[in-house]
Amino acid sequence: MKKSSAVIGCFLAGLLLAASPFARPDSAASINSYPNLPAPIGEETILFTSAGQAPENLLLAKMAEDLHLEGDYRPRALASDLYDYRTLVIIVGNSPYGLQYRNKTFTEESDRIKQLLNEAELREVPVIILHVAGTKRQDNQTVELIETTAPYADYFLGLKSISSSTKIIESMDAANVPVTLVQDLEDLHTPLNSAFR
Numbered sequence: 001m002k003k004s005s006a007v008i009g010c011f012l013a014g015l016l017l018a019a020s021p022f023a024r025p026d027s028a029a030s031i032n033s034y035p036n037l038p039a040p041i042g043e044e045t046i047l048f049t050s051a052g053q054a055p056e057n058l059l060l061a062k063m064a065e066d067l068h069l070e071g072d073y074r075p076r077a078l079a080s081d082l083y084d085y086r087t088l089v090i091i092v093g094n095s096p097y098g099l100q101y102r103n104k105t106f107t108e109e110s111d112r113i114k115q116l117l118n119e120a121e122l123r124e125v126p127v128i129i130l131h132v133a134g135t136k137r138q139d140n141q142t143v144e145l146i147e148t149t150a151p152y153a154d155y156f157l158g159l160k161s162i163s164s165s166t167k168i169i170e171s172m173d174a175a176n177v178p179v180t181l182v183q184d185l186e187d188l189h190t191p192l193n194s195a196f197r
Contacts, residue, residue, distance in 0.1 A: 053095050060091040
């Protein structure tokens with residue numbers, strides 16, 4: 001009798017394990033904490049730009065240089081600039097001071113990004129979104145820019161500290177965008193590199 005109970009228990013456990021891959025993952029399970037992709041999604045030459053003109057957008061140019069990625073950093077890129085590029089990488093972070101320095105309003109910046117994303121979709125150019133300020137830049141306008149970019153994104157990279165921001169994570173989850181979150185800025189090099197190689 002004990003043997004048959006053990007066999008039935010093992011059989012049921014095996015069924016549960018076999019069925020688990022078919023269960024729908026919740027949003028927390030869809031976030032990758034490992035710093036790489038299973039396969040590249042973008043190709044060089046790359047157009048790097050900013051959404052919101054935050055000062056951390058300069059980090060993107062430095063990371064691209066460190067990784068020897070072929071592309072150009074244009075913080076104010078327009079849709080017409082996309083003709084010569086095979087991937088669009090946008091670093092999101094709104095800065096009122098950055099916009100003021102560029103003589104732009106938030107509405108003008110948001111419109112520029114929408115036009116750029118529409119052109120990327122038209123040209124079937126992959127879009128990678130980065131948010132590298134963590135909890136320091138989760139204001140409503142930054143979240144609005146992330147919600148604008150999410151439906152067009154093929155990949156999202158950010159810091160683990162933003163996992164507390166349900167709006168940002170929910171935006172990516174609703175758009176079925178793969179998300180990789182890393183511990184600190186230095187760790188972003190590996191997943192950004194693996195998006196191309």
